[in-house]
Amino acid sequence: xxxxxxxxxxxxxxxxxxxxxxxxxxxxxxxxxxxxxxxxxxxxxxxxxxxxxxxxxxxxxxxxxxxxxxxxxxxxxxxxxxxxxxxxxxxxxxxxxxxxxxxxxxxxxxxxxxxxxxxxxxxxxxxxxxxxxxxxxxxxxxxxxxxxxxxxxxxxxxxxxxxxxxxxxxxxxxxxxxxxxxxxxxxxxxxxxxxxxxxxxxxxxxxxxxxxxxxxxxxxxxxxxxxxx
Amino acid sequence: xxxxxxxxxxxxxxxxxxxxxxxxxxxxxxxxxxxxxxxxxxxxxxxxxxxxxxxxxxxxxxxxxxxxxxxxxxxxxxxxxxxxxxxxxxxxxxxxxxxxxxxxxxxxxxxxxxxxxxxxxxxxxxxxxxxxxxxxxxxxxxxxxxxxxxxxxxxxxxxxxxxxxxxxxxxxxxxxxxxxxxxxxxxxxxxxxxxxxxxxxxxxxxxxxxxxxxxxxxxxxxxxxxxxxxxxxxxxxxxxxxxxxxxxxxxxxxxxxxxxxxxxxxxxxxxxxxxxxxxxxxxxxxxxxxxxxxxxxxxxxxxxxxxxxxxxxxxxxxxxxxxxxxxxxxxxxxxxxxxxxxxxxxxxxxxxxxxxxxxxxxxxxxxxxxxxxxxxxxxxxxxxxxxxxxxxxxxxxxxxxxxxxxxxxxxxxxxxxxxxxxxxxxxxxxxxxxxxxxxxxxxxxxxxxxxxxxxxxxxxxxxxxxxxxxxxxxxxxxxxxxxxxxxxxxxxxxxxxxxxxxxxxxxxxxxxxxxxxxxxxxxxxxxxxxxxxxxxxxxxxxxxxxxxxxxxxxxxxxxxxxxxxxxxxxxxxxxxxxxxxxxxxxxxxxxxxxxxxxxxxxxxxxxxxxxxxx
Numbered sequence: 001x002x003x004x005x006x007x008x009x010x011x012x013x014x015x016x017x018x019x020x021x022x023x024x025x026x027x028x029x030x031x032x033x034x035x036x037x038x039x040x041x042x043x044x045x046x047x048x049x050x051x052x053x054x055x056x057x058x059x060x061x062x063x064x065x066x067x068x069x070x071x072x073x074x075x076x077x078x079x080x081x082x083x084x085x086x087x088x089x090x091x092x093x094x095x096x097x098x099x100x101x102x103x104x105x106x107x108x109x110x111x112x113x114x115x116x117x118x119x120x121x122x123x124x125x126x127x128x129x130x131x132x133x134x135x136x137x138x139x140x141x142x143x144x145x146x147x148x149x150x151x152x153x154x155x156x157x158x159x160x161x162x163x164x165x166x167x168x169x170x171x172x173x174x175x176x177x178x179x180x181x182x183x184x185x186x187x188x189x190x191x192x193x194x195x196x197x198x199x200x201x202x203x204x205x206x207x208x209x210x211x212x213x214x215x216x217x218x219x220x221x222x223x224x225x226x227x228x229x
Numbered sequence: 230x231x232x233x234x235x236x237x238x239x240x241x242x243x244x245x246x247x248x249x250x251x252x253x254x255x256x257x258x259x260x261x262x263x264x265x266x267x268x269x270x271x272x273x274x275x276x277x278x279x280x281x282x283x284x285x286x287x288x289x290x291x292x293x294x295x296x297x298x299x300x301x302x303x304x305x306x307x308x309x310x311x312x313x314x315x316x317x318x319x320x321x322x323x324x325x326x327x328x329x330x331x332x333x334x335x336x337x338x339x340x341x342x343x344x345x346x347x348x349x350x351x352x353x354x355x356x357x358x359x360x361x362x363x364x365x366x367x368x369x370x371x372x373x374x375x376x377x378x379x380x381x382x383x384x385x386x387x388x389x390x391x392x393x394x395x396x397x398x399x400x401x402x403x404x405x406x407x408x409x410x411x412x413x414x415x416x417x418x419x420x421x422x423x424x425x426x427x428x429x430x431x432x433x434x435x436x437x438x439x440x441x442x443x444x445x446x447x448x449x450x451x452x453x454x455x456x457x458x459x460x461x462x463x464x465x466x467x468x469x470x471x472x473x474x475x476x477x478x479x480x481x482x483x484x485x486x487x488x489x490x491x492x493x494x495x496x497x498x499x500x501x502x503x504x505x506x507x508x509x510x511x512x513x514x515x516x517x518x519x520x521x522x523x524x525x526x527x528x529x530x531x532x533x534x535x536x537x538x539x540x541x542x543x544x545x546x547x548x549x550x551x552x553x554x555x556x557x558x559x560x561x562x563x564x565x566x567x568x569x570x571x572x573x574x575x576x577x578x579x580x581x582x583x584x585x586x587x588x589x590x591x592x593x594x595x596x597x598x599x600x601x602x603x604x605x606x607x608x609x610x611x612x613x614x615x616x617x618x619x620x621x622x623x624x625x626x627x628x629x630x631x632x633x634x635x636x637x638x639x640x641x642x643x644x645x646x647x648x649x650x651x652x653x654x655x656x657x658x659x660x661x662x663x664x665x666x667x668x669x670x671x672x673x674x675x676x677x678x679x680x681x682x683x684x685x686x687x688x689x690x691x692x693x694x695x696x697x698x699x700x701x702x703x704x705x706x707x708x709x710x711x712x713x714x715x716x717x718x719x720x721x722x723x724x725x726x727x728x729x730x731x732x733x734x735x736x737x738x739x740x741x742x743x744x745x746x747x748x749x750x751x752x753x754x755x756x757x758x759x760x761x762x763x764x765x766x767x768x769x770x771x772x773x774x775x776x777x778x779x780x781x782x783x784x785x786x787x788x789x790x791x792x793x794x795x796x797x798x799x800x801x802x803x804x805x806x807x808x809x810x811x812x813x814x815x816x817x818x819x820x821x822x823x824x825x826x827x828x829x830x831x832x833x834x835x836x837x838x839x840x841x842x843x
Contacts, residue, residue, distance in 0.1 A: 060442055087299075097326040099272050099393045207328050210350050210442070214393070221392030229392045 048163050049220040055156045056216050059149055060209040066145040067202040073139065078192060080199045088204035089180045090120050095211060102218050111164050114215055116176025117208055118157045124180045125150040128201060131186040135198070149205070156212075167223075258282060261292055262343040263335050267354045269447070270386045271394050271440075272322045274349050275313040278335050281342075292337055294318040299330035325349055353440045355396055356384035357450035358419070361436060366422060368462060375428045375457060380420045381436055381450070395441040401449075405431045417441070428457040 043051075071080075095113055096102040102110070129146040132138055185197035221229040259281035268274035276294060295304035296318075307318035318333075327349045334344040358381040366376040383389045383396055400421045401410040413421055426432055432455040439446040493505050513519070 057442070064442055095328075097329060098322060099388065099391070100322065102393070103391070207348065207350065211328055213442075217392035217395060219392075221390065227391050229390055 045163070045166055046224050048159060048166070049216070049224055052156060052159045052163060053213070053216050053220055055152055055159065056209070056213040059152050059156065060206070060213045062145050062149050062152070063202070063206040063209040066142055066149070067206045069139065069142055069145075070199060070202050073142075074135075074195050075199050078195065080196055087200075088208065089124070089182060090117055090178050090204070090208055092178055093117060093120070093176065096215070102215065107219055107223060108168055110215055110219060111160070111167060112176055114212055115157070115160050115164060115174075116178070117212055118153060118160060119176075120178040120180065121153060121205070121208065122157065124182065124201065125153050125205075127183050127186060128198075128205075131183075132198065134187075135195070136191070260342050261335055263294075263333065263345050266333065266345060266347060266352050268325070268349050268352050269354060269356050269384070270388060271327055271349060271353050272388070273320055273325055274352060275317055275319045276307075276333055276345075277313070277317045278343070280316055292316075292335055292342075294333055294335055296320075296331055296333045298326065299332070304334070353394070353443060354445060355394070355438045355440060355447040356386050357448045358382060358384055358398060358436045358438055359450065361434065361450060361453040363423075363434070363453065363455055365457075365460060365462070368428065369425075372462065373428060374425045375462065376422060376424045377426060377455060378420060378422050379434055379436075379453070383419060384438060384447075387438075396438045397441050398436055398438045399446060400434065400436050402432055402434045402455075405433055405454075410435075415439075426455070426457075428462060431456045431458075 093113065093116055095117070096105055096110070105113075125146075129150045132146045133143055135142075182197065182201060186194065186201070188194040188197065217229075221227055259279070261278060261281040263276055263278045266274060266276040278292070278294070280292060294307040294310075296307065297304045307320075308324055309319040309321065310317065312319035312321075330346060330348045332344060332346040335342045360382040361379065362381070363377045363379045366378050368375040379400065381398070387394050387396055389396060395417070397415045397417060398419065398421075399415045400413040400423075402413075402423060403410045404427075423432075423434075434453040434455060435449045435451070437446045437449045493501060496502060
């Protein structure tokens with residue numbers, strides 16, 4: 001029984017390898033460990049997607065946590081939920097809103113969109129990390145998470161640019177971007193207004209990070225696993 | 230009164246009836262409210278509400294659910310009231326935008342009862358997994374335990390394959406009879422092993438799922454029953470595995486430990502014993518035997534305390550003294566060594582100061598009464614030791630008090646015992662430069678030199694202590710030089726000295742003070758002839774022969790009254806020492822011929838000692 005299982009497993013492995021090879025159109029796809037700064041070393045697309053998905057998941061996880069903590073700490077007595085208008089600055093970017101749309105959009109466009117959203121969040125995250133420290137008695141966990149999100153977002157951006165470079169066959173469109181003008185609202189004198197601005201920003205961050213996480217998973221399943229995750 | 234009672238009765242009855250009627254219908258008026266909105270797969274969502282009890286009381290109202298996306302202005306009505314059941318609204322995929330904020334409100338025509346705002350990605354609660362099954366991995370050798378692998382499929386509604394939703398699963402299991410579920414950590418894969426299940430028991434397994442970054446789980450799946458007997462490996466008659474015998478372990482451990490401890494305690498190995506059971510220091514004063522304190526006679530006790538409080542020990546502990554003790558008699562080269570004497574003389578002040586100055590001190594000088602002090606040490610250590618012969622001890626104690634740098638009061642007791650006093654007797658002042666070992670002297674009452682006691686009594690004001698001969702020096706030849714102490718240096722000897730000198734001619738030693746007085750007076754004029762004395766004059770060394778001659782020379786007129794001027798030593802009590810070079814006289818123990826041991830200063834040369842000793 002065990003030997004049969006072993007041989008079966010071996011067969012499966014071989015089949016996977018072959019299919020993977022055919023899929024990626026590259027040679028032997030071992031997963032090399034690329035030391036930092038090495039130019040010649042190339043990660044496989046699968047590895048790149050794996051890392052990207054891990055990062056996006058981590059960013060979304062941190063965003064959820066920081067939003068929940070902020071909500072608990074500052075928003076409860078103020079009725080922010082009722083006031084939430086939820087007008088995020090990335091709303092102008094037309095991103096797929098359901099599975100259908102996500103299935104239909106071309107993967108290159110989706111990648112570009114992802115990049116656009118990530119770039120649009122670069123600036124707000126920097127300011128979030130710095131402004132959140134000015135909140136009176138901000139808990140250490142919130143401060144730490146804000147800084148961490150900003151860092152990881154940069155890394156994800158770099159990774160996505162690599163992926164885009166690999167995947168794109170044609171010219172890379174780099175114009176998807178939304179500027180952020182919410183800095184004054186984070187610096188309002190009135191504490192209530194300022195905290196509401198933070199609440200909004202964190203709510204938007206949570207949503208957008210979830211979007212990106214989802215899109216990347218969809219892309220990964222589509223491109224790497226052929227819709228068979 | 231009757232009417233009043235009747236009214237009361239009627240009133241209460243009415244109240245009761247009213248209460249009953251009211252409680253028949255629902256007590257609390259419940260508003261219709263939205264209980265929850267849920268999306269199982271992030272593609273559709275439904276909202277559920279409770280109608281409340283408004284319907285029953287009044288004209289049935291029609292509840293509507295209105296919704297609005299954040300970017301719209303108008304409230305729209307629910308597209309599907311049926312699919313999700315009663316009091317629900319179902320939004321299919323075309324109405325669902327995942328990351329768009331929605332607001333729904335429950336309203337009738339007239340009023341709004343409840344309102345909720347959310348976005349679909351926040352309300353994801355997946356359906357339970359399906360197709361649970363298990364397979365046996367292996368069993369233990371005894372057949373009592375087994376491992377199984379549980380597999381399941383994700384909920385069919387969730388599109389996991391395309392990666393639209395990522396699910397996490399939590400498995401719970403328990404024995405059929407138990408009430409509490411065991412939980413496994415949430416995992417992404419759709420299989421989980423369960424280890425060490427008892428094959429004799431049946432198990433229940435259930436699984437639930439949630440979206441990976443959410444907190445809330447969906448509903449539980451159907452329960453999967455695991456029964457090993459079904460696949461024929463059940464071990465119904467297997468004996469229960471014995472639980473780890475904690476009780477036995479503890480008992481045996483304690484016994485073993487006790488045995489080890491007892492064996493260590495009883496073992497002859499002192500080292501081991503010391504290592505494991507270090508001796509607890511008992512409060513103890515060195516030099517005092519607590520048994521003696523308890524049972525000893527008063528005199529002995531006094532002696533102990535006296536010894537303990539004495540400065541004698543300190544003096545004995547003086548390093549110089551120790552040095553002097555250990556001299557080689559045979560070595561003639563050391564005879565003329567002056568260094569010792571110099572040292573002794575020069576430091577006399579210090580020593581005597583230390584002796585007298587601290588006479589009231591309670592410090593533990595008795596620490597000097599240590600067994601490690603060389604045995605040539607004089608009676609100090611021996612008398613401190615309670616094991617000495619009681620007789621000699623008794624006598625020694627009397628004398629020791631005198632020897633020591635004691636308080637007046639201590640000495641006074643022994644004074645009346647002593648011989649007639651000569652007021653002119655000088656007695657040593659321990660404040661003098663000389664310090665050294667003070668040996669108790671034999672109380673030869675017959676000799677007038679014992680009037681040192683009287684000296685003391687007379688001159689208490691001058692000195693705080695003693696009338697004992699103080700050994701100021703020891704010659705390399707092994708002879709002891711005694712010094713009367715302060716007296717000599719006070720200069721009183723200058724005129725009176727020689728004439729008043731009290732020398733016992735047949736004595737072996739002369740106290741330095743005595744001789745010095747004479748010499749000091751006469752030496753200035755007659756230094757030359759007295760080559761010997763000169764040497765001694767400077768160094769303080771005296772030999773008995775020289776002293777004798779000197780005294781003979783000097784003290785012809787003074788021989789008549791040696792006792793009056795004998796400043797030193799009432800008696801000597803020297804204990805026998807083991808070393809042949811040591812000087813320990815025990816007058817009481819030895820058969821002392823009077824003449825020979827009529828020591829004024831109280832020391833016997835080793836030659837004489839040897840003569841006496843058998």
